[in-house]
Amino acid sequence: xxxxxxxxxxxxxxxxxxxxxxxxxxxxxxxxxxxxxxxxxxxxxxxxxxxxxxxxxxxxxxxxxxxxxxxxxxxxxxxxxxxxxxxxxxxxxxxxxxxxxxxxxxxxxxxxxxxxxxxxxxxxxxxxxxxxxxxxxxxxxxxxxxxxxxxxxxxxxxxxxxxxxxxxxxxxxxxxxxxxxxxxxxxxxxxxxxxxxxxxxxxxxxxxxxxxxxxxxxxxxxxxxxxxxxxxxxxxxxxxxxxxxxxxxxxxxxxxxxxxxxxxxxxxxxxxxxxxxxxxxxxxxxxxxxxxxxxxxxxxxxxxxxxxxxxxxxxxxxxxxxxxxxxxxxxxxxxxxxxxxxxxxxxxxxxxxxxxxxxxxxxxxxxxxxxxxxxxxxxxxxxxxxxxxxxxxxxx
Amino acid sequence: xxxxxxxxxxxxxxxxxxxxxxxxxxxxxxxxxxxxxxxxxxxxxxxxxxxxxxxxxxxxxxxxxxxxxxxxxxxxxxxxxxxxxxxxxxxxxxxxxxxxxxxxxxxxxxxxxxxxxxxxxxxxxxxxxxxxxxxxxxxxxxxxxxxx
Numbered sequence: 320x321x322x323x324x325x326x327x328x329x330x331x332x333x334x335x336x337x338x339x340x341x342x343x344x345x346x347x348x349x350x351x352x353x354x355x356x357x358x359x360x361x362x363x364x365x366x367x368x369x370x371x372x373x374x375x376x377x378x379x380x381x382x383x384x385x386x387x388x389x390x391x392x393x394x395x396x397x398x399x400x401x402x403x404x405x406x407x408x409x410x411x412x413x414x415x416x417x418x419x420x421x422x423x424x425x426x427x428x429x430x431x432x433x434x435x436x437x438x439x440x441x442x443x444x445x446x447x448x449x450x451x452x453x454x455x456x457x458x459x460x461x462x463x464x465x466x467x468x469x470x471x472x473x474x475x476x477x478x479x480x481x482x483x484x485x486x487x488x489x490x491x492x493x494x495x496x497x498x499x500x501x502x503x504x505x506x507x508x509x510x511x512x513x514x515x516x517x518x519x520x521x522x523x524x525x526x527x528x529x530x531x532x533x534x535x536x537x538x539x540x541x542x543x544x545x546x547x548x549x550x551x552x553x554x555x556x557x558x559x560x561x562x563x564x565x566x567x568x569x570x571x572x573x574x575x576x577x578x579x580x581x582x583x584x585x586x587x588x589x590x591x592x593x594x595x596x597x598x599x600x601x602x603x604x605x606x607x608x609x610x611x612x613x614x615x616x617x618x619x620x621x622x623x624x625x626x627x628x629x630x631x632x633x634x635x636x637x638x639x640x641x642x643x644x645x646x647x648x649x650x651x652x653x654x655x656x657x658x659x660x661x662x663x664x665x666x667x668x669x670x671x672x673x674x675x676x677x678x679x680x681x682x683x684x685x686x687x688x689x690x691x692x693x694x695x696x697x698x699x700x701x702x703x704x705x706x707x708x709x710x711x712x713x714x715x
Numbered sequence: 716x717x718x719x720x721x722x723x724x725x726x727x728x729x730x731x732x733x734x735x736x737x738x739x740x741x742x743x744x745x746x747x748x749x750x751x752x753x754x755x756x757x758x759x760x761x762x763x764x765x766x767x768x769x770x771x772x773x774x775x776x777x778x779x780x781x782x783x784x785x786x787x788x789x790x791x792x793x794x795x796x797x798x799x800x801x802x803x804x805x806x807x808x809x810x811x812x813x814x815x816x817x818x819x820x821x822x823x824x825x826x827x828x829x830x831x832x833x834x835x836x837x838x839x840x841x842x843x844x845x846x847x848x849x850x851x852x853x854x855x856x857x858x859x860x861x862x863x
Contacts, residue, residue, distance in 0.1 A: 423844045425833015430841065462788050464841065476793075512842065517786070524787035562781055562791075562802050592804045593777055626804075627773045659778055663766050665848045694846035704844055 350507040353641045353649060356605035357612045358387050361574055362490075364535055368409065368443050368454065370494050371503040371542060371570070374481060375411045375441040375454070384714075385681035390647025393681030397715060407447070412440040412715040419463065420707040435461045436710065441481075450488035454498075456481040460524065477556045480526050495532040499557070502529050503542035503570040504584045505601055506616045506637065510688060512706070514655040514670065515616045515637045520588060520595055525561035542570045546588075563588035563595050572601070579604040584618075594623045599635075612641040632661040639672075649676040665695040684712035766848050770855040772863055776804045779849045783840045808863050819861035822854040 350373035355363060363372025366380030376384065376395075385395035394400050397410055404410060415436035422429035439458030446452065460478040483498025501507060506515055511523040521527070527546035534541050548564030549557060566588035574580040582601035587594065599618030606613070615638040623630040639653040653672035660666055670692040677685040690706040768774060784790045785802035790810075792802050799814070801807040811817040816827040830839040831850050838844060856862075 421842065423833070423838045423841060425838030425844070426835065427833055427837045430837065460788075460793075462794070518782055520782075522786060524791075524793065562785060590803070592773075622777055624773050624777060624804075627769075627771060629769060629771070629774055631768075631774070631778060633778075659782070659846075659849075660768055663763065663768060663848060665764060665766065666846045668843065668846070692843060694844060695848065702844060702847055706842070 350509050352506050352508060352603075352614065353612055353639075353651065354383075354388070355612075356577060356579065356603060357610075357641065357643050357649075358383060359577070361537075361577060362535065362540070364490070368452070368485075369500070370485075370487060370496075370533060370535055370540075371501075371507070373501070373507055374456065375409055375443055377409075381681075384678075388647070389678045389681045389683075390645070391680045395681040399682070407445040409443040410441065410715070412438075413712065414438050414714075415710055415712045417708055417710040421704075422706075423704040424702070432463060434463050435459075437461070437712075439480075440715075450486050452485050452487070454481065454483050454485060455479060478524065479556055480524060482557075483529075491535045491537060493532070493534050495530075497530050499526050499528050500531075501526045502531065502544040502546050502568040502586070503533075504568045504586050504597075505570070505582075505599055505618065506614070510674070512688075512690070513637060513653070513672075514635050514657045514668070515618065518633075518635050518657045518659075519597065519618060519620070520563055521561060527561055527564055527566075538575075539571070539573045541572075542568075544568045563590050563593070565589050566595075577605065577607075592625050594625075596621045596623070610643045612643070614639045614641060634658045634661060647678045649678075650674070668692060668694050682714055684710075684714075686710040686712065766852065768852060770852055770859060772808055772856060772861070773804055775853055775856055776801075776807050779845065779853065780807055783843070783845060789840070805863070812861070817857055817861050819857065822857040825857055828854060828857070 352363070352372070354366070355361065355372075360366060360383065364370045366376055366383055367373060368375050368377055378396075381395035381397070383395070385393045389395075397404060415438075416433070417436045418431075418433040420429055420431055437458065438461070439456055441454070441456045443452055443454045457477070457479040460476045479499070481498070481500045483496045483500050485494065485496035487494035487496075501521065504521070505519065508516055511517065516522050528549055529544045529546040531542060531544035533543060545567045546565065548561075566586060568584070568586035570582065570584045572580055572582040580601070580603050584597075584599050584601065586597045588597075589595070597618055597620040599616060601616045602614070604613045605611075616636070618635045620633045620635070621630060622633065634657070636656040637653070638655075639651050641649060641651040643649055651672070651674040653670075653674065655670040655672065656667060658664070658667040670690050672691075673687075673689040675687045679685070686709070688706070688708040688710070690704075692704045692706070694702045768778075780801050781803075785800075785807070788794050789796045790799050790801040790807075792800055799810045799816075801810060811827060812819075816825060816830075818824045822828050828850070829835055830837075831845055831853065832838070833844075
């Protein structure tokens with residue numbers, strides 16, 4: 320007979336799984352850059368098939384999710400290892416359900432909503448020992464807000480945000496991939512509300528079609544990507560909704576043993592109306608004694624408009640302290656700033672966030688996100704907002 | 716348990732140093748990160764209180780409307796929430812004018828202003844209010860005739 324604590328956790332797992340199974344709505348590829356260094360793993364590609372992290376977990380990543388990340392361990396394998404897959408095939412998926420309490424001022428009451436956040440499946444098939452693999456993710460695109468009042472109104476369409484062919488012969492060394500995915504640039508935080516995702520031009524569902532390559536070494540990695548758009552005749556579920564579909568990006572990361580990293584990135588993206596030129600830095604420091612990962616990103620970007628000879632500069636900043644006091648708990652304090660035009664400080668947005676992630680047992684996550692935000696100097700009625708979100712997550 | 720030999724495997728796989736972490740390295744890395752954050756803080760503090768931005772649709776569309784309103788699940792080309800698409804300069808202009816969200820010369824009669832101020836309806840954008848200076852700039856553009 321299982322211990323009482325285990326039975327409670329299994330019951331919780333079942334309830335969460337049932338709740339999340341009610342929902343649907345693809346939202347994001349999973350990425351927890353907070354786990355780099357803090358979990359004892361230095362390279363994102365150790366836990367993910369993608370060379371830059373997020374998406375389907377490797378067998379190593381699945382073991383880590385149970386043994387290192389989750390409070391009470393468990394079996395991180397696909398369907399708790401109840402199903403044995405061929406070595407060449409990897410499957411996975413994510414389902415999330417969330418509730419929010421959102422207040423942006425004005426005369427309306429704070430918005431209360433529950434909604435399906437993500438329902439997405441992943442598959443990767445390796446072609447023998449060639450180093451070639453095919454990867455695809457597919458799910459339902461959901462929405463936070465009621466679209467037409469029907470029971471399924473939050474489920475709006477089918478979408479595949481990632482599908483690519485990759486050549487990657489070994490854990491380190493050269494790689495190349497072609498298809499749709501997020502062109503490596505900066506921190507790819509799981510929550511798309513973070514400013515470095517929200518205001519940098521390539522957020523949720525805005526993954527581009529890329530030809531990318533790079534090199535993964537023990538202490539550094541380099542990723543170079545060129546991207547473009549599909550023709551308008553392509554089916555909607557394949558298309559990117561990005562506003563700037565053509566361009567190129569480069570990301571370089573230098574790691575300092577198990578202590579931290581410094582990264583640099585640049586990107587140029589264009590459409591017929593404007594050009595966005597971006598550059599920035601990423602830093603992480605793991606302080607072992609405090610079990611704290613400090614993480615930051617700073618980006619400057621310039622928008623040049625084709626008409627009217629208009630150009631202006633913007634900045635996006637992110638800094639966080641991520642604490643791992645006990646196994647299964649991650650708590651982050653975050654400061655963010657976005658300045659939409661560096662000429663005018665009154666248009667800046669500032670946010671202070673608290674994010675708490677609980678990983679009770681493999682496959683299960685409960686997340687709380689709280690935000691206090693303001694525009695300009697803050698304080699004026701209507702310029703201040705807040706967001707609270709509770710999220711239940713189950714991964715296959 | 717699958718992870719019994721993990722510590723050894725991890726070290727073998729990534730070839731990382733296994734010696735004790737040195738405070739000097741942590742300190743150096745921390746300084747670098749602090750420099751990054753400090754630079755960000757400085758950047759965040761840039762700019763003056765004066766607002767000399769152009770009250771033109773090209774500027775308003777790319778600096779204010781597109782980043783805040785044309786996100787994937789809102790007024791993008793994919794979602795087109797409420798049938799409104801704001802992800803391009805010209806398309807956004809056509810949507811606002813043809814559906815009378817903007818009445819040139821009359822910000823007080825333009826429903827766009829009611830939405831941005833949250834008067835009589837849910838405030839837009841629903842996840843982060845625009846800065847008052849942004850709302851004022853849009854009102855100025857409408858007052859000036861809302862030219863394309």
